[in-house]
Amino acid sequence: MHDHVLLSALFLSTCYWPPVSIETPLMKPWSENITTYADALLSLMPDLSEDALPSDVPIVDHCWCDLTSGKFFEPFDMGRWETESVLRLKDELEAQEKLLLKAKTEIEVSEPDAEAETETEERDEASSATSRLDVVSKALFAPFTHKKHESSKIFADLAPVIMTPRMVNAASTVSGRPRKVAGSSSLSSGVDFATLGRAPMRFGLGTRRITSRDLQIVEASEELLDAEIPEPEGVAQDVSLIRGFNATIPSADQSRTRRRQTRNVDAPRIGLKRLGMNARGLLSEDEEHEGESVASEEDVVMVGRPEPRGRKLKPKRKGRQSLSAGKVFGTEELKRQTHEIQRDKENLHVRRTLISNEITEITNKIEALDALRAKLEQDLLKLQEDELELDDELEGVKERLDLEVSTSRPPKARAQQPHVTQSSRRRKGPAFLPSEHDELPPGVAFMSLAGHISPITALDFSEPYGTLVTASQEDSEPRVWDLLSGEEIGRLKGHRSTVKCIQVEDHICLTGGEDGNVRLWDLRRVDEDDDWDKESELISLSEIAEEEVVDEFGSRTQVSTNGSSIRQSESETSSTLEREGPCVRVLEGHSKAVSSLYFEDDCLVTGASDKTMRQWDLTTGQCVMTMDILWAISHPPTAGPGGALPGHLFPGAAAAAGTFAVPTPPYADGTWEMYQDFVGAVQFWGYALMSGSGDGVVRMWDMRTGQPHRTLLGHTGPVTCLQFDELHAVSGSLDKSIRIWDLRTGGILDTLKYDHAVTGLQFDTRKIVAATGENGIKVYNRTSMQHSTLMTNGHTRPVEKLRYMDKYLVSGGRDSIVKVWAL
Structure with a gap:
């Protein structure tokens, strides 16, 4: 009820x-x-x-x-x-x-x-x-x-x-x-x-x-019957749940207290409490009475007859028996105590198990908190990466705004405004990608371009899903690919030997080969006609007389004695070039293989194995300045960090003056080759030029004077690749390392060590992507400082060259295959 x-x-x-x-x-x-x-x-x-x-x-x-x-x-x-x-x-x-x-x-x-x-x-x-x-x-x-x-x-x-x-x-x-x-x-x-x-x-x-x-x-009897009850182990394996509960309550210690009380015996009062307080320096209530002994009269048991008053005899002490001598428990009491002690041991086991479980639980909580902390730290780093990505996107939007504002001006105002083309190698912000690109899983090579029969030596592309140009060791004709369809469009015929370096900007392509020539191509004409190899009608700077002037600083300047004839022949052959094919101009001047080049707008800088760098004017085809690296080695900058070149790197400048050839460290597949590119990489921005050379030194040049003004020392092998931005420079070398430099101080911020030589790299504010002599592509996160490797559907032999824009990457390896990746 x-x-x-x-x-x-x-x-x-x-x-x-x-x-x-x-x-x-x-x-x-x-x-x-x-x-x-x-x-x-x-x-x-x-x-x-x-x-x-x-x-x-x-x-x-x-x-x-x-x-x-x-x-x-x-x-x-x-x-x-x-x-x-x-x-x-x-x-x-x-x-x-x-x-x-x-x-x-x-x-x-x-x-x-x-x-x-x-x-x-x-x-x-x-x-x-x-x-x-x-x-x-x-x-x-x-x-x-x-x-x-x-x-x-x-x-x-x-x-x-x-x-x-x-x-x-x-x-x-x-x-x-x-x-x-x-x-x-x-x-x-x-x-x-x-x-x-x-x-x-x-x-x-x-x-x-x-x-x-x-x-x-x-x-809910069914659930109760089906529930699994863990079996106890050890002393408490026969302990019931009620006994286990009783072991955790305060009354579990009553049996121990009772046993202790049974061992208490009646004895004369000896004042132990007062002794303990005195030992700790505490005052007791009885100490106020002076002259009173610490022990009471009951503490001593006197035996024998009392002596006369006139005699002072020392009292005799009675021999003390053991306190347990007169204590008898009985069989039942002892059995009961035995049972209680066994039960107390079981209780202790239960409590020990509970405490151990609590410790385990706390340990698990600590591990969970550590994991949560690590996750939050990763989230914090991700926010930092997102902030850097937003900064790059803002820069890209500003560049796009300037471009659209300049194109919206009238033709006259546009002509007065200097034309400045932003290089894709320094362009920031997200690139234009097809909507289907977001459906690709990151870190996977989703396209393979086969056609070369030897290792890839150079590659570059105009934009994601745009036009790609690749070159290989045993092929003097770079191939042009349509990245949207993955098909070969045509070939660039003209070089007489291997092409070592390529740069593509929009529809303009520049290539440098072992024949010492630099060729300028218009990629829009590649698929017009495949039979246009008529080099005799192309403009050749060797036909133009030049006077070389060397100033007191060692800079060589080529002065043309027939500059008007260049413009005249250029205008006369302009109509001929339109029907001849994609090769627009040939730049001749280097005596050995052109191993690196970089151009922006109408300015081009090339580096060659003749240990010189040349600055070119693409509008006229003239060599504006020649910078001699041997002269820079013999005249190091006196000011700034670095100082003179350490003598232990190479046998001196005299050795560099001869034929340069250094064996590469073995790749991951065990192969090696002779490295002969004395100028491994060049890049400029405004008047600031940076070069990496075979003496293991990164130099910064002033393009207005043609002199080096800073030397960055650190590498112990030839520099094969480099790149710099507003604050930092990153260089790779055959010494199996990548070094990050602070351009404000000239010091090394960080050094990344690898197992094989570094042959190519590119970086932005968030990551460094490098080819390090392995089948996979190394990615270093500059925010979290974590290393990762791109391997899925990748190369079967070591990667040689790479290039990426935003979330789109193209790599070429020693397996003669070009891979396209989604980042």
């Missing part, structure tokens, strides 16, 4: 909510000025006077098992029920006003018009009207002034206690597995909240209102 009453109280208390004061704050305020029920009611009824304001607000009946929303056990929406309660109160007050107005009208109509009625009749009419008003008022205000019945009072008192947030959350998150219960045939469908132990049973989802009869309690 009590269970049914409690069950009914549990259910009905969740549906019934007692009235609240009109000044009660709203759980969800309507606005900054409407925070209580009174404010909400006055906002809906601004003409309501304070006298007519009710003292209580009847709350709309609502339940955590509300079925009106179509879902079962939805969490409370207190804001909705508060709004409904205020709206219902407003409707009731408006109905009350209408009834009062109607009653007043009826009273006025029912009054007699005759003024001659007696006072008795007036009193009767007044009393009649008053009685009518009382009846109407009682009927209207009954919901606000009702007396609670005893049962409803119990339910109302239980509601705040039972409907706690924990109970609401538990009820909203319990399992919903279906369960059949005997005797509940009327419930065709329902939801089961039964959990392990005792839990409320499901009830139907019909349209009728749920009552307490629909709520049942069942025992």
